[in-house]
Amino acid sequence: MNLQDSQRLDAQDPLAALRAHFILPPGVIYLDGNSLGVLPAAAPxxxxxxxxxxxxxxxxxxxxxxxxxxxxxxxxxxxxxxxxxxxxxxxxxxxxxxxxxxxxxxxxxxxxxxxxxxxxxxxxxxxxxxxxxxxxxxxxxxxxxxxxxxxxxxxxxxxxxxxxxxxxxxxxxxxxxxxxxxxxxxxxxxxxxxxxxxxxxxxxxxxxxxxxxxxxxxxxxxxxxxxxxxxxxxxxxxxxxxxxxxxxxxxxxxxxxxxxxxxxxxxxxxxxxxxxxxxxxxxxxxxxxxxxxxAAEPMGGMAALRSKSLALTDAFIALVEARCPGRFTLVTPREHARRGSQVCLSLTAAQSPTQAYAIVQALIARGVIGDYRAGDAHTPDILRFGFTPLYLGFEDVWRAVDHLVQVLEHDEWRRDEFNQVNAVT
Ligand SMILES: Cc1ncc(COP(=O)(O)O)c(C=O)c1O
Incomplete structure (x- = not known):
């Protein structure tokens, strides 16, 4: 999927209209609805x-x-x-x-x-x-x-x-x-x-x-x-x-x-x-x-949201694998029947103890909000990205991966400010 493909998919998506039910800050691609959902437009x-x-x-x-x-x-x-x-x-x-x-x-x-x-x-x-x-x-x-x-x-x-x-x-x-x-x-x-x-x-x-x-x-x-x-x-x-x-x-x-x-x-x-x-x-x-x-019920409700969620996470996985080859291991199951609505990645070979955290921070600085969960002796540190089909589109997915590529290519994550671990990750 290239940028034009992603825009075409959004234009054809009957659920795209649901985004109007939410208020998202301009310039933000929000991949953390699995942690804190966004503001419904009706809420204020x-x-x-x-x-x-x-x-x-x-x-x-x-x-x-x-x-x-x-x-x-x-x-x-x-x-x-x-x-x-x-x-x-x-x-x-x-x-x-x-x-x-x-x-x-x-x-x-x-x-x-x-x-x-x-x-x-x-x-x-x-x-x-x-x-x-x-x-x-x-x-x-x-x-x-x-x-x-x-x-x-x-x-x-x-x-x-x-x-x-x-x-x-x-x-x-x-x-x-x-x-x-x-x-x-x-x-x-x-x-x-x-x-x-x-x-x-x-x-x-x-x-x-x-x-x-x-x-x-x-x-x-x-x-x-x-x-x-x-x-x-x-x-x-x-x-x-x-x-x-x-x-x-x-x-x-x-x-x-x-x-x-x-x-x-x-x-x-x-x-x-x-x-x-x-x-x-x-x-x-x-x-x-x-x-x-x-509001998604007339458009097929949870079944329709699920199809879109799987399409979004499939697209994200495919783009990460194509554009960051060898850099990440997919932690989330690839099989649809075993996958929730998020994608978690671990670093194939971490170059520093805080690298996974720092990549997430560098992405957040670019407006791509995901989160990080520390690993332990049995599990690796992970970068966690939640996909909420109510307000995310395919262009968001493409742009999020493009930002990830930039963060890696320019070693942005090495900057000091991205390696200071905050209380809430
Ligand atoms: C599986 C699961 N259960 C419970 C919670 C949190 O519970 P509470 O809202 O009581 O803090 C979380 C928070 O992320 C969770 O992931």
Whole structure:
């Protein structure tokens, strides 16, 4: 693909019009929507309305008059359309970490009824917060957290496993699990599944009900463009929703919060996964992100976004390999069925300990925003590029790789300012 080809592809792309739903700074090619999504065009006015009218004028009345009270459920129904869930099965609330605590606790409480089941299984490469939450819950419940590497799952799934907790699309590599197949294997061994959809919701088609998954949580500020620290979401399969208790039994999860009774009675269904008073301004911003994404529904929705995402990542991979031969190793799976909506590269032969970081910084200085994730003894440092088909086009891909070529050809990354490692990478 050359520049003209990329422009032709953009001109033919029916999803290109969706870019108008977002505000992107001029000159920026944003390849980090997997970390923090961009500003929905509707958000500034909606936030002003929520602050000025709903809070300023409506005051306490807005809980009823501006429908603040049911925002977690109303937004949950919108998220449900993106993750293969039904209305009434999802709430938007709290953070991903906190929601994970709730669902993992609920799953453990159920699975522990069988004393043989003493393991919670996850992957060593899972996102740290997932592992930290699981570690602490296992300690509290007298269970063992067993961390596995790629390919080990079939060997460990047996009647000692209480819960299998996985992130659907790996945050570092972009590798994606086959949710239906893995869930079926876990169920065959009698284990429950907890899925983290942080890098899936809004990025790849997800079919929670069709996969018969048990619990899922996910993030509002990445591909859902809900704003920094946006509320996350939680889904529980209806076959479990009324059976399990979640541990954070706050008054918002009570069956009748405004009866102010001294004893907890969980709300029916997913409502019990709420805890305390909800962040209305943040939920209002998240709704703008969700609406911008749902604007793709008339154009084929997640299926159409997925086709474009794969075309964008294919084009990026092909261009990097053609124009930077031998410089990078592709960390993300090449097979479509195993690839999320990001591409991660490692350096084939790093010329300095901070080179991967410095290349990302040099790209950012040129307006191409991706990010860097440090490696360890087992994994290399990676350059991570997220592709969001809602607002990215093929010309963006071509130009991003062209900037990468310039950064390498002119040794720009060697500049001192690009080698000072910041607190947030
Ligand atoms: C897989 C995964 N889970 C959870 C989180 C973050 O959770 P929280 O929003 O609670 O910080 C991230 C953040 O990048 C993530 O990649």
């Amino acid at each position: 006015a909606r936030m002003a309305e929520a602050v000025r009218q709903e809070w300023g004028d409506g005051l306490i009345r807005s809980w009823n008059t501006a429908s603040w009270f049911d925002l977690p459920q109303r937004l949950g129904d919108k998220v449900a359309r993106l993750i293969g869930a039904a209305p009434g099965e999802v709430v938007c609330t709290d953070s991903t970490s906190i929601n994970l605590y709730k669902v993992l606790f609920a799953a453990i409480a159920q699975a522990k009824a069988d004393p043989r089941r003493h393991l919670v299984v996850s992957e060593r490469s899972n996102f740290p917060t997932d592992l930290y939450i699981a570690e602490s819950l296992c300690e509290m419940h007298g269970l063992e957290l067993r961390l596995i590497d790629e390919g080990e799952l079939p060997r460990v799934l047996d009647d000692t496993v209480a819960v299998l907790m996985l992130t659907h699309v790996n945050y570092r590599t972009g590798a994606m699990h086959d949710m239906a197949a893995v869930t079926a294997a876990a169920h065959a061994a009698g284990a429950l599944t907890v899925w983290d959809l942080a890098h899936s919701a809004g990025a790849v088609p997800v079919a929670l009900n069709d996969s018969r998954a048990d619990f899922a949580i996910g993030c509002g500020y990445k591909y859902l463009n809900g704003g920094p620290g946006a509320p996350a979401f939680v889904w529980v399969n209806t076959r479990h929703a009324d059976r399990f208790r979640q541990p954070l039994s706050g008054w918002w999860g009570h069956a009748a919060p405004f009866e102010f009774t001294p004893h907890y009675r969980p709300a029916p269904g997913i409502g019990r996964y709420l805890c305390g008073t909800q962040p209305i301004l943040s939920l209002s911003a998240l709704e703008c992100g969700l609406d911008s994404m749902l």
